Amino acid sequence: MANGIINLSLVNGQRQLLPSDTDVTVWLTDGNLNGRNIKGKGPIQRLNVDFTDGPKNGYIIQASVDGYELAGFFFVKLSETVESTVALMLIPHNGTFNFAMAQWDRAGRAGGLGNEAATEVIPDDLRAFLARGSANDDQAKTRYEDLLENQPESLACLLNIVTAMRDMTFAPFLYFRQLIWQRNLAPRQDRFFAYADRKLIQAVSDQVPATFEQEPPSDLLLHPGATSSYKQIEMSQANVQFTFHETAPSPPNAPADEDWVLVEPDIDFYKDLDAHAIDEVIPGFFTKTDPKGVYVLRWIAAKQARMRDFNPPYVIL
Helix, strand or coil, X not given: CEEEEEEEEEECCCCCECCCCCEEXXXXXXXXXXXXXXXXXXXXXXXXXXXXXCCCCEEEEEEECCCECCEEEEEEECCCCCCEEEEEECCEXXXXXXXXXXXXXXXXXXXXXXXXXXXXXXXXXXXXXXXCCCCCHHHHHHHHHHHHHHCHHHHHHHHHHHHHHHCCCCCHHHHEEEECCCHHHCCCCCECCEEEECHHHHHHHCCCCCCEEECCHHHHHHCCCCCEEEEECCCCEEEEEEEXXXXXXXXXXXXXXXXXXXXXXXEEEECCCHHHHHHHHCCCCCXXXXXXXXXXXXXXXXXXXXXXXXXXXXXEC
């Protein structure tokens, strides 16, 4: 039987390679659900695996390190001639958010999220989005810092989604105008609500079927009041979904020359039902409302898709 090669790299919640003396256990499960484990040391592993050149020629790969959450990817396709590459992120058990790069007073000193040069500050357009609707900058700062201190999961969710939007070629965040902070529409740990220029609906629709698909009417039952919804299909996991509430009124402060729409962005863990198998092979991996899970899955998916690294302005320690 021929062999294939999987080059595996392991990083921590700070997006840095694990130490060279790390003891690693890798589990491989092939398409026929036959499994084996491999012991190794260090964050870079070169794995020799059986290659059959058939419909079952794919592997679920999982990595385990003491003190860290289990991480995995579904499916790694093999080739006799081209080596496969997989990068996994393992975050510490009970890891905590570190928002040192996302302090309000450090805002506005760089131009973007989602790349190395811009992960040290909140960029100007995100700061304007967060501040709109407040009476002044002091009030905006207080509101933001209250979210950071008392609802870190909700802030992490917001930064995950905005960073993911910035990584899209059609730049949907350019259409966003104002975050909603009030009561039942305040930021949550799995989504937020905001007003955006209504042109965003057409901009997202234009991405169908290449990188988005329109969700069926049954999906709208999970979003009371929604009229349409579109989900990214570009990634193997952790795709952004835009759900529109087109009949909701615009806020009083909306400019007279702009037409705003209420939009509910979130990130869906899995692209399709097959990908939900990761829940079966990694029981209790993350709950679907956990922004840590989105952080891990989106980072892994971006690596596999060879897209720009997913780098929101926070880390997990």
